[in-house]
Amino acid sequence: MDTIASSEKTTARHCPPNRAQDGIAAALRTFPTRNPDNLIPILQKVQSLDGYISPEATKKIAAHLRISKSRIFGVASFYSQFRFNPPGRHSVRICLGSACHVQGSDFLLNALQLDIGIEPGQTMENGRFDLDRVACLGCCALAPVMMVDKDIHSRISVIKLKQVLDEYQ
Amino acid sequence: MTDTIKTQAKTLTATIDSREVLMTEGMTILRAATDAGIYIPSLCHLDCLPDYGGCRLCMVKVENMRGFPTACTTPIAQGMQISTRTDELQQLRREILELLLSEHPYTCLVCRDKKECTEFMHSTRKVGTITGCNFCPNNGTCELQHLVDYLELSEIRFPIVYRNIPPVKDNPFYELDYNLCILCGRCVRICNEERYSEVLAFINRGNAALVGTAFDETQKEAGCEFCGACIDVCPTGSLSEKMGKWVGQPDSSKDTHCSFCGIGCRMTVNTKGKRIVNVGPEPESRHNPHQLCMRGKFIPGDMLHHPDRVTRPHINRQGKWLEVSWDQALDVIAENLKKCSGDQFGLIGSAHDSIENSFVLQKFTRQTMRSANVDLSPATPYPELIRDIHDYYASSGHVTINDILTADSIHVLGAMTQWSHAIIENRIRKAYKAGKQVLVAASIPTRTVEFSTDYQRYGKGCEHIHLHRLTSELAKEKGGERILMIVGDEIINSDRARDNINNLLHLATRSNNRVRLLFLLAEGNRYGATLAGMNPVLLPGFAAARKKGLDTAKMLGRPKAISAIHLIGDLPVGPAIKKLKFFVQHNMFFTPASKFADVFLPLATTWESGGHLVNLEGSLLPLSAMVPGEDQLMTPAGAVNGIAMHMGRKVLFAGSASNPDRQLIPLVEQTLTRGRKRQTGATESPEPRSRSKNGRLTGKTLQKHHFHYLGNSLPDLVPDLAKVLEE
Numbered sequence: 001m002d003t004i005a006s007s008e009k010t011t012a013r014h015c016p017p018n019r020a021q022d023g024i025a026a027a028l029r030t031f032p033t034r035n036p037d038n039l040i041p042i043l044q045k046v047q048s049l050d051g052y053i054s055p056e057a058t059k060k061i062a063a064h065l066r067i068s069k070s071r072i073f074g075v076a077s078f079y080s081q082f083r084f085n086p087p088g089r090h091s092v093r094i095c096l097g098s099a100c101h102v103q104g105s106d107f108l109l110n111a112l113q114l115d116i117g118i119e120p121g122q123t124m125e126n127g128r129f130d131l132d133r134v135a136c137l138g139c140c141a142l143a144p145v146m147m148v149d150k151d152i153h154s155r156i157s158v159i160k161l162k163q164v165l166d167e168y169q
Numbered sequence: 170m171t172d173t174i175k176t177q178a179k180t181l182t183a184t185i186d187s188r189e190v191l192m193t194e195g196m197t198i199l200r201a202a203t204d205a206g207i208y209i210p211s212l213c214h215l216d217c218l219p220d221y222g223g224c225r226l227c228m229v230k231v232e233n234m235r236g237f238p239t240a241c242t243t244p245i246a247q248g249m250q251i252s253t254r255t256d257e258l259q260q261l262r263r264e265i266l267e268l269l270l271s272e273h274p275y276t277c278l279v280c281r282d283k284k285e286c287t288e289f290m291h292s293t294r295k296v297g298t299i300t301g302c303n304f305c306p307n308n309g310t311c312e313l314q315h316l317v318d319y320l321e322l323s324e325i326r327f328p329i330v331y332r333n334i335p336p337v338k339d340n341p342f343y344e345l346d347y348n349l350c351i352l353c354g355r356c357v358r359i360c361n362e363e364r365y366s367e368v369l370a371f372i373n374r375g376n377a378a379l380v381g382t383a384f385d386e387t388q389k390e391a392g393c394e395f396c397g398a399c400i401d402v403c404p405t406g407s408l409s410e411k412m413g414k415w416v417g418q419p420d421s422s423k424d425t426h427c428s429f430c431g432i433g434c435r436m437t438v439n440t441k442g443k444r445i446v447n448v449g450p451e452p453e454s455r456h457n458p459h460q461l462c463m464r465g466k467f468i469p470g471d472m473l474h475h476p477d478r479v480t481r482p483h484i485n486r487q488g489k490w491l492e493v494s495w496d497q498a499l500d501v502i503a504e505n506l507k508k509c510s511g512d513q514f515g516l517i518g519s520a521h522d523s524i525e526n527s528f529v530l531q532k533f534t535r536q537t538m539r540s541a542n543v544d545l546s547p548a549t550p551y552p553e554l555i556r557d558i559h560d561y562y563a564s565s566g567h568v569t570i571n572d573i574l575t576a577d578s579i580h581v582l583g584a585m586t587q588w589s590h591a592i593i594e595n596r597i598r599k600a601y602k603a604g605k606q607v608l609v610a611a612s613i614p615t616r617t618v619e620f621s622t623d624y625q626r627y628g629k630g631c632e633h634i635h636l637h638r639l640t641s642e643l644a645k646e647k648g649g650e651r652i653l654m655i656v657g658d659e660i661i662n663s664d665r666a667r668d669n670i671n672n673l674l675h676l677a678t679r680s681n682n683r684v685r686l687l688f689l690l691a692e693g694n695r696y697g698a699t700l701a702g703m704n705p706v707l708l709p710g711f712a713a714a715r716k717k718g719l720d721t722a723k724m725l726g727r728p729k730a731i732s733a734i735h736l737i738g739d740l741p742v743g744p745a746i747k748k749l750k751f752f753v754q755h756n757m758f759f760t761p762a763s764k765f766a767d768v769f770l771p772l773a774t775t776w777e778s779g780g781h782l783v784n785l786e787g788s789l790l791p792l793s794a795m796v797p798g799e800d801q802l803m804t805p806a807g808a809v810n811g812i813a814m815h816m817g818r819k820v821l822f823a824g825s826a827s828n829p830d831r832q833l834i835p836l837v838e839q840t841l842t843r844g845r846k847r848q849t850g851a852t853e854s855p856e857p858r859s860r861s862k863n864g865r866l867t868g869k870t871l872q873k874h875h876f877h878y879l880g881n882s883l884p885d886l887v888p889d890l891a892k893v894l895e896e
Contacts, residue, residue, distance in 0.1 A: 055383070066619055068368065068383075068391070068392065069382075069383040069386070069392075070368055070372075070382045071370050072383065074371050074372050074383075077373045077374070078373070079374075
């Protein structure tokens with residue numbers, strides 16, 4: 001039962017239903033057409049609705065503002081706040097700040113990449129995790145630090161890393 | 170652009186490198202220096218784009234000015250003292266260039282063996298990707314190589330960062346290798362600010378920054394129109410044509426005019442020996458490249474050096490091609506044509522041919538063969554079309570392409586300018602971006618709609634209804650607004666072309682020149698060829714023929730209407746062709762129609778022979794011979810002259826085929842400038858008559874009319890082109 005429920009959940013998050021797409025259309029209507037000045041607010045709005053900037057949403061924005069998809073992507077990819085793949089069920093953020101770096105967080109990141117098979121900025125194919133690196137989580141005394149969803153995991157080692165990830169399915 | 174600088178501007182004096190220089194107010198230092206012949210290095214500046222100031226290499230020292238301003242963005246002022254090449258500047262520039270080159274494979278730039286390498290090519294060539302000079306398509310014409318020489322840079326202190334980005338080769342016409350990119354932004358700017366294709370953009374940030382498309386789409390998916398403008402401006406080898414990549418560096422460049430569509434764009438063709446290397450700016454002059462479209466930029470080389478090109482005359486012996494000499498071929502033709510002179514004979518020429526050829530061809534038909542059946546293929550459904558257009562231009566002045574930019578409102582009627590006349594499309598987009606009113610009406614929405622303030626769609630074959638409504642609305646208006654109507658295929662090549670054109674001409678005349686018309690002729694020289702007399706009802710100079718001949722449609726429509734055809738180029742196979750007694754095809758390639766030909770002659774195109782053409786604006790443009798071509802090729806004029814001689818008739822011209830009549834070109838010029846005063850059209854009722862078939866114009870028409878050269882289908886010859894056009 002559990003697996004079925006979770007797979008339904010996956011599809012829901014992976015392919016936003018028509019409702020969300022309609023949401024984008026409705027959101028776009030609140031911005032004037034052909035005015036590229038509103039591009040960043042629009043992108044923020046789309047990301048808050050879908051969780052990411054999808055090619056389909058980009059196409060809609062392009063049609064609304066009458067600018068090309070490439071230009072939209074160029075702007076969006078400049079800012080780290082925008083992501084281009086659907087978020088996973090759990091988001092893993094690994095800190096690469098100075099304190100964590102000194103404690104070997106880049107080894108952790110490598111181990112994590114090998115373990116779940118994705119690079120920072122990507123989402124696992126089964127939608128379980130998405131991975132990102134952050135500069136500091138504000139608890140340098142606990143370095144190296146990893147954050148999964150809203151939980152902070154401190155003093156991570158390669159072995160502890162696997163145990164932590166097993167808690168999130 | 171020079172024309173943007175007003176002539177009334179004040180003249181200033183300044184000193185550049187202790188030379189007194191005169192210049193006009195508003196000029197930038199870079200512009201003034203270039204005009205005075207002083208070189209200032211720059212990697213991002215382009216004359217045709219707004220000033221950018223990105224690469225910082227054009228820094229100069231100006232007395233009493235803080236820091237080092239960039240020459241491309243600093244306007245010149247009275248009494249400025251500018252130095253462009255001090256030790257301090259050179260050192261700064263060297264440092265900038267070093268940083269730029271830290272991500273560009275630079276072995277070719279600072280190699281100790283550079284001189285010997287260019288001369289003796291002694292180094293081994295073993296790697297597939299460009300890590301040094303060996304495989305760079307720009308080796309020898311690279312702007313970075315020039316800069317390194319200018320700045321005497323001999324060492325780069327930074328470690329090499331090879332980004333290892335896989336080169337993109339899925340593109341039909343050009344390759345992208347972003348490992349060579351220095352992010353100068355020229356391609357992005359020309360794509361967005363000059364061509365408005367908006368395909369290329371800077372993506373990502375910092376070290377990961379790249380020129381690319383959204384979500385790693387291919388260029389085609391991103392809406393690339395393959396105009397090739399980005400290749401023309403790239404200072405490195407990261408964008409390169411596939412066509413000329415392995416030919417080597419060009420050894421000469423010539424200017425000519427493109428004859429694919431009616432615009433007749435200026436183009437520069439770089440050649441090496443007998444081969445076209447590429448069409449693009451002359452090496453080392455990338456500052457103001459001619460803007461072209463896919464056909465002009467990529468097709469000439471592919472077409473002329475096509476492996477299937479026929480280079481010898483052939484005779485058809487029971488279905489098998491026998492290679493013969495020109496004398497033998499001409500003998501066979503002369504013998505057979507003697508039996509078919511008079512109305513039995515028809516000649517079908519091509520609207521891509523030069524005026525000279527067209528003139529001789531019609532002379533051959535009318536004088537030697539005593540027939541009036543001479544026409545172009547594909548024929549316009551209305552033979553007097555060009556004369557009416559000419560009369561209109563003669564009475565109300567020529568309409569030029571740049572009038573699109575000055576008109577207040579632009580109507581685009583039934584045209585697919587994005588593919589058919591890309592430069593017109595470019596002007597329409599510019600006008601739209603400048604805030605002009607652009608109204609598009611067509612049966613198929615094209616990308617032009619994105620650049621329009623209003624779009625009206627009419628049903629296929631219903632263009633006359635829209636036109637009628639539009640003209641009656643405009644006739645009522647009494648505003649002072651200047652309107653330019655761009656009249657496209659769906660109007661000109663419709664079955665009701667005569668009504669449509671008369672309707673429009675009537676409106677233009679009544680509006681007292683407030684409404685002006687620009688007719689988009691599909692082929693390079695339809696205007697010129699008709700002016701030279703390639704028309705069943707019009708003699709050279711648009712004089713009405715006393716004896717009216719059959720047009721192409723009638724020649725081919727009724728089997729046995731005529732018994733012999735001399736064809737330049739290609740035609741779709743119809744029953745009439747199969748029933749001919751004698752059929753000569755003079756073409757570049759064997760085509761389906763060749764199966765029914767008795768003699769096949771190898772054609773020398775205008776790219777190989779030169780000539781003149783008249784573009785859709787009605788201006789006379791010279792075509793120069795680009796490459797000598799194979800020995801056995803002959804121009805249509807040369808061939809028919811040979812036929813006349815072999816028939817024992819009077820020769821049509823003596824001397825070279827590129828200048829058959831010394832009087833011809835002056836006559837054409839005179840006709841174009843004199844302008845006969847004749848009341849234009851408007852005699853027929855503009856009421857639509859309901860007799861035409863519906864749905865004539867589809868995507869197929871686009872290919873038929875615009876993607877052919879001398880009747881040969883370009884997508885068939887260049888499979889990559891077919892891929893691009895699949896939509």
